[in-house]
Amino acid sequence: MLTEFEISAISLSLKVAFFAVTTSLPIAIFTAWLLARCHFRGKPLLNAILHLPLVLPPVVIGYLLLVSFSPQSGLGLWLKKYFNIDFSFSWQGAALASAIVAFPLMVRAISLSLETVDRKLEQAASTLGANRYKVFLTITLPLITPGILSGVILAFARSLGEFGATITFVSNIPEITRTIPLAMYSFIQTPGAEMQALRLCIIAVGIALIALITSHWLETKMRRKLTGN
Amino acid sequence: MKISLRKTLNDFKLEIDTQISSSGVCAIFGRSGAGKTSLINMIAGIEQPCSGHISTLEHCFFDSKNNINIPVHKREIGYVFQQARLFPHLSVVSNLKYGYKQEEDDKGELFQQVITLLDIHNLLTRHPSQLSGGEMQRVAIGRALLCKPKILLMDEPLAALDLPRKQELLPYLERLNKLLKIPILYVTHSLDEVLFLADEILLLEQGKIILQGSLESVWNSKQMRPWLNQDRHSAIMHTLVAHHHNQYSLTALALSNDQQLWVKTIDQEINTPVRIRIFAKDVSITLDKAASSKTSMRNILTTQIIDIVIAQQDVRIKLAIGDNILWAEITLWALEDLKLIVHQQVYAQIKGVSINNSDWALA
Numbered sequence: 001m002l003t004e005f006e007i008s009a010i011s012l013s014l015k016v017a018f019f020a021v022t023t024s025l026p027i028a029i030f031t032a033w034l035l036a037r038c039h040f041r042g043k044p045l046l047n048a049i050l051h052l053p054l055v056l057p058p059v060v061i062g063y064l065l066l067v068s069f070s071p072q073s074g075l076g077l078w079l080k081k082y083f084n085i086d087f088s089f090s091w092q093g094a095a096l097a098s099a100i101v102a103f104p105l106m107v108r109a110i111s112l113s114l115e116t117v118d119r120k121l122e123q124a125a126s127t128l129g130a131n132r133y134k135v136f137l138t139i140t141l142p143l144i145t146p147g148i149l150s151g152v153i154l155a156f157a158r159s160l161g162e163f164g165a166t167i168t169f170v171s172n173i174p175e176i177t178r179t180i181p182l183a184m185y186s187f188i189q190t191p192g193a194e195m196q197a198l199r200l201c202i203i204a205v206g207i208a209l210i211a212l213i214t215s216h217w218l219e220t221k222m223r224r225k226l227t228g229n
Numbered sequence: 230m231k232i233s234l235r236k237t238l239n240d241f242k243l244e245i246d247t248q249i250s251s252s253g254v255c256a257i258f259g260r261s262g263a264g265k266t267s268l269i270n271m272i273a274g275i276e277q278p279c280s281g282h283i284s285t286l287e288h289c290f291f292d293s294k295n296n297i298n299i300p301v302h303k304r305e306i307g308y309v310f311q312q313a314r315l316f317p318h319l320s321v322v323s324n325l326k327y328g329y330k331q332e333e334d335d336k337g338e339l340f341q342q343v344i345t346l347l348d349i350h351n352l353l354t355r356h357p358s359q360l361s362g363g364e365m366q367r368v369a370i371g372r373a374l375l376c377k378p379k380i381l382l383m384d385e386p387l388a389a390l391d392l393p394r395k396q397e398l399l400p401y402l403e404r405l406n407k408l409l410k411i412p413i414l415y416v417t418h419s420l421d422e423v424l425f426l427a428d429e430i431l432l433l434e435q436g437k438i439i440l441q442g443s444l445e446s447v448w449n450s451k452q453m454r455p456w457l458n459q460d461r462h463s464a465i466m467h468t469l470v471a472h473h474h475n476q477y478s479l480t481a482l483a484l485s486n487d488q489q490l491w492v493k494t495i496d497q498e499i500n501t502p503v504r505i506r507i508f509a510k511d512v513s514i515t516l517d518k519a520a521s522s523k524t525s526m527r528n529i530l531t532t533q534i535i536d537i538v539i540a541q542q543d544v545r546i547k548l549a550i551g552d553n554i555l556w557a558e559i560t561l562w563a564l565e566d567l568k569l570i571v572h573q574q575v576y577a578q579i580k581g582v583s584i585n586n587s588d589w590a591l592a
Contacts, residue, residue, distance in 0.1 A: 128328030
């Protein structure tokens with residue numbers, strides 16, 4: 001069965017992806033709402049900055065993170081001092097790198113589904129005495145759950161596959177930052193470890209398949225609930 | 230309710246200054262694009278007037294001078310839209326209870342009342358997608374009523390339904406109208422709905438009120454004529470159910486001056502106020518009253534000509550029966566042969582069978 005080394009790589013990968021997605025989800029919903037519903041100056045700029053991680057080489061993102069969050073930088077010091085968070089060379093750093101790389105995918109999926117929500121339903125809710133928060137929580141949010149779900153799946157998948165930014169930012173430390181892609185990279189670099197690389201490759205394919213099937217199943221279930229069929 | 234507002238949108242100008250009575254149904258009637266929906270949207274707070282003032286007896290919704298603009302959710306209005314706008318992710322009962330305050334309705338009386346009134350008992354567990362158009366609209370009305378609104382706004386609630394669904398829903402609206410003690414503003418461009426539901430009509434044209442008054446007075450006015458073209462030209466009379474003739478399935482309606490009008494059975498108790506619509510093409514004029522044994526006409530009413538309107542080949546005679554108005558359509562030839570003149574006393578003959586179920590409503 002699985003070796004200890006593989007188990008540690010898998011659990012680390014899942015942990016990093018899980019935290020990357022859950023912590024960035026509320027921010028992604030808010031950003032998507034800003035983009036889909038609000039008109040303000042500087043919106044094109046925000047939109048461009050948001051999409052940067054999609055077009056920049058991951059190594060550039062890793063480098064930028066390294067520079068801004070290193071313990072020598074002001075931001076790194078401040079975080080360490082007041083929140084006791086250290087992103088450098090830790091799994092939290094790997095999660096941060098994954099979150100940033102996956103963020104535009106999540107926002108796009110959510111804002112697309114926000115645009116398809118019928119504003120007339122929200123209007124109807126407000127005539128029934130609901131303030132804007134209640135409208136958002138009881139009408140808008142339930143109606144965009146399929147969009148949120150597909151955003152989450154995309155982001156989760158992107159996080160699992162994150163390589164460039166992670167290795168640049170937090171390096172390739174066994175059991176701390178060595179996720180599945182990084183572990184595979186190490187095996188490929190090592191002469192005679194082709195078998196281990198192949199095993200990890202099969203594991204990666206397996207995880208991806210399970211994630212895709214689950215997401216499809218969840219999505220059909222959710223759509224059924226939304227339309228009542 | 231006092232409404233005074235201005236709104237300019239591109240080259241469309243809406244200018245309203247009116248008062249609406251605090252009970253009964255006020256139909257806002259007019260062509261599409263006359264500003265009907267905009268008007269009730271501004272009352273609801275969904276749209277904003279450029280300037281003006283909207284207030285009910287108790288509350289001020291909007292006042293541009295004092296910078297008052299109560300948000301939609303605090304106006305305590307019920308709004309039934311053209312499309313039902315049920316929330317697709319909620320069941321019927323959750324839709325109904327969306328704005329419902331359970332704690333203010335301790336025995337659930339209001340809830341039961343609304344459900345019974347709209348007959349939606351067996352729909353509660355369903356999902357909006359499993360309802361027909363008419364059922365959806367009933368749920369939407371129930372949902373609005375359960376918020377205990379102070380005013381009910383309805384924007385062509387029947388317009389999106391096909392004819393059978395319309396006829397299915399209309400009786401519910403009629404009942405609603407009789408039971409509710411709140412004013413209802415009802416936007417429509419359908420004469421049938423006006424006949425069945427309205428107590429008061431507000432005639433809107435190009436953003437302005439051109440006439441406002443009771444159903445009968447507006448219906449019989451000059452401004453309504455463009456709506457009552459050719460074979461739809463008609464008059465509304467207010468009557469009381471006088472007695473029933475079971476053998477012949479007929480009902481006698483009492484007009485204000487001791488005259489009676491026989492129509493097909495109207496299944497209502499004696500002395501129920503009823504309004505009926507009589508089409509001008511069903512009314513003819515005679516100078517001598519034939520004995521009822523010599524004619525099939527059961528309704529021969531003594532009337533006085535108050536106006537003669539000649540439009541090309543058609544002549545419409547406006548007749549007064551007490552304080553009711555009646556229109557008769559005759560030919561130019563008949564007009565010249567009979568030598569009819571204004572103020573002349575004539576007899577109006579109306580076929581009793583021409584008045585059917587879609588021509589009367591409770592007043």
